[in-house]
Amino acid sequence: MIVLENLRKSFGELEVLKGINLTVDNGEVVSLIGASGSGKSTLLYCINALESIHAGKVTVDGIDVHAKGTDINKLRQKLGTVFQQWNSFPHLTALENVALAPRVVTKKSRKEAQEIAEKQLVHVGLGDKLNHYPSQLSGGQQQRLAIARALAMEPKYMLFDEATSALDPELVGEVLDIMRLLASEGMTMIVVTHEMSFARDVSDRVAFFKQGVLAEIGPPEQVMTNPQDPDLQRFLSTIG
Amino acid sequence: MTQVFTTLQWSDLWFLLEGAWKTIQISVVSILIGTLLGMVFGWLMSLKNRALTFGVMAVLDVFRSVPLLIQLILFDSFIAIAGFPMPAFWSGTIVLIIYTASLVAVVVQSGIEAVPVGLRNAARCLGLSYWQEMRHVTAPVGLRTAFPSWLGVALATIKDSALVSAIGYVELLRASQILNTRTQESVKIMLIVGLIYFAISYPLSRMGARYEQRQKS
Ligand SMILES: Nc1ncnc2c1ncn2[C@@H]1O[C@H](COP(=O)(O)OP(=O)(O)OP(=O)(O)O)[C@@H](O)[C@H]1O
Ligand SMILES: [Mg+2]
Numbered sequence: 001m002i003v004l005e006n007l008r009k010s011f012g013e014l015e016v017l018k019g020i021n022l023t024v025d026n027g028e029v030v031s032l033i034g035a036s037g038s039g040k041s042t043l044l045y046c047i048n049a050l051e052s053i054h055a056g057k058v059t060v061d062g063i064d065v066h067a068k069g070t071d072i073n074k075l076r077q078k079l080g081t082v083f084q085q086w087n088s089f090p091h092l093t094a095l096e097n098v099a100l101a102p103r104v105v106t107k108k109s110r111k112e113a114q115e116i117a118e119k120q121l122v123h124v125g126l127g128d129k130l131n132h133y134p135s136q137l138s139g140g141q142q143q144r145l146a147i148a149r150a151l152a153m154e155p156k157y158m159l160f161d162e163a164t165s166a167l168d169p170e171l172v173g174e175v176l177d178i179m180r181l182l183a184s185e186g187m188t189m190i191v192v193t194h195e196m197s198f199a200r201d202v203s204d205r206v207a208f209f210k211q212g213v214l215a216e217i218g219p220p221e222q223v224m225t226n227p228q229d230p231d232l233q234r235f236l237s238t239i240g
Numbered sequence: 241m242t243q244v245f246t247t248l249q250w251s252d253l254w255f256l257l258e259g260a261w262k263t264i265q266i267s268v269v270s271i272l273i274g275t276l277l278g279m280v281f282g283w284l285m286s287l288k289n290r291a292l293t294f295g296v297m298a299v300l301d302v303f304r305s306v307p308l309l310i311q312l313i314l315f316d317s318f319i320a321i322a323g324f325p326m327p328a329f330w331s332g333t334i335v336l337i338i339y340t341a342s343l344v345a346v347v348v349q350s351g352i353e354a355v356p357v358g359l360r361n362a363a364r365c366l367g368l369s370y371w372q373e374m375r376h377v378t379a380p381v382g383l384r385t386a387f388p389s390w391l392g393v394a395l396a397t398i399k400d401s402a403l404v405s406a407i408g409y410v411e412l413l414r415a416s417q418i419l420n421t422r423t424q425e426s427v428k429i430m431l432i433v434g435l436i437y438f439a440i441s442y443p444l445s446r447m448g449a450r451y452e453q454r455q456k457s
Binding site: 048050073074076077079080081083085087089090091100101104105106146149150153 | 358368372376
């Protein structure tokens, strides 16, 4: 379970998160939607401690993410993160990309790490690209590689930050399909997205962000078909 | 022709080769230690700590901008005055090491900074520690970017090692000067010396060319 309590975060003068409360239950898929600059990415980065926080608390399975004594490297193994940019390690093959963390972080043997990697690459449909370098893969394939790389650590949660925004339109589908697959397998996911159909069809709850405030949250049929917040109504009508 | 062989003898070639061997020693030691030191300095400068970067930069700038010849003579005189005389090989090599390190530092810094932050964050998000990320992502990716510039520094170090002759160390250039004075065959000698420098540098240049070929394919 991921719990955000009165989470606050500023960049200098700019307060980006103004007291967020959110609980994500195990097995739940929560989509974060909202205008550019409303603080969606920052929220994700506060969960995996890529960003520090100024007030409030983030706990993952009861562990305080930002507490002094927390072993963040260990905690991050539970939190798979996929970014807008796929960030493949350019000097490693697909198989090595995925096998790196199991080998280095969880000290699996080379063979074991490769087995894990192969399994995850097959999982995301890249079973025939094991020995390809990222430069030989399309954006969609690289993003699926990034997902496989995160899954290889057997995370309990997956955080997606606009995983399809940097992709050519024709490649978006293959990545969304993998995300759907993960959701159907019961993965707990927090998904920042501009893909409204994904938010509607896959999420258990949709959260609308407005200038650092969680303005509206609920099941998609409520938030997306019957929005209360006027800004959300406008947002949904512009984005389609 | 006959005159040449009477003045310039085979033993003189041996003398030059001995000088070349010393040039190689100075160069290898300077490049190896200078590169290791330069990596540490480059890493320090990449840490985005203003005070640290400024401090390291300021010191390295001195070594980068004062001509090597002057550094060599100053350091050599200084240690003599200070009462720590050391063989010319070491006083020359120490200066060359620092000079090389100051050049490598910039190369390594820009190599590290060429690694996208997103790539490093992605690695950290998988649970890699700072040093694991450094070792498995930033170092291999960044050093690959830096390699061609590093090669330039290494080649320059080989050539600059000739300046150590100014403090009396008989490496290749100094050996050739001694022969020049004795034989007055400067053109021939310089031709030979040029060829020897080329032979020393050639493997490194080849390495660079091969590397670029590999990058392309
Ligand atoms: N490292 C940073 N330093 C300063 N300001 C930042 C930093 N990161 C984000 N911001 C600011 O914080 C605000 C929220 O940014 P954030 O990236 O979380 O928005 P977002 O909702 O993800 O937007 P988008 O849909 O464009 O990705 C923006 O105004 C942004 O300019
Ligand atoms: Mg964002």
